[in-house]
Amino acid sequence: HVQLVESGGGSVQAGGSLRLSCAASGFTLRNYCMGWFRQSPGKEREGVARSHSDGGTSYADSMKGRFTISHAGRTLYLQMNSLKSEDTAMYFCAADTACRVGCIANTSAARYNIWGQGTQVTVS
Numbered sequence: 001h002v003q004l005v006e007s008g009g010g011s012v013q014a015g016g017s018l019r020l021s022c023a024a025s026g027f028t029l030r031n032y033c034m035g036w037f038r039q040s041p042g043k044e045r046e047g048v049a050r051s052h053s054d055g056g057t058s059y060a061d062s063m064k065g066r067f068t069i070s071h072a073g074r075t076l077y078l079q080m081n082s083l084k085s086e087d088t089a090m091y092f093c094a095a096d097t098a099c100r101v102g103c104i105a106n107t108s109a110a111r112y113n114i115w116g117q118g119t120q121v122t123v124s
């Protein structure tokens with residue numbers, strides 16, 4: 001059964017840190033492009049960070065220098081530092097199983113076909 005399960009969200013004060021985890025089952029996530037996205041009420045889902053199939057990473061401009069995407073084994077991580085109130089959102093991890101060898105992870109959420117249920121991050 002192919003599945004992604006996020007954890008690690010919570011409430012934190014501005015300037016604080018959180019590490020989100022995304023556990024994959026039923027597939028090997030390092031073989032594919034992976035992404036972290038977030039969505040706030042009334043807003044569209046936006047890209048946060050991407051992990052390319054060659055191990056490279058990319059970030060949305062507002063997250064550069066603050067967020068780090070990584071993976072180890074069957075788990076994808078998002079380390080978030082220097083959190084701001086505007087980072088408050090539901091965070092999702094996703095896999096694009098059409099993006100394999102030599103592929104650059106797409107910025108569009110529509111390209112990702114496996115999604116977790118999300119984990120809430122609240123920064124006050």
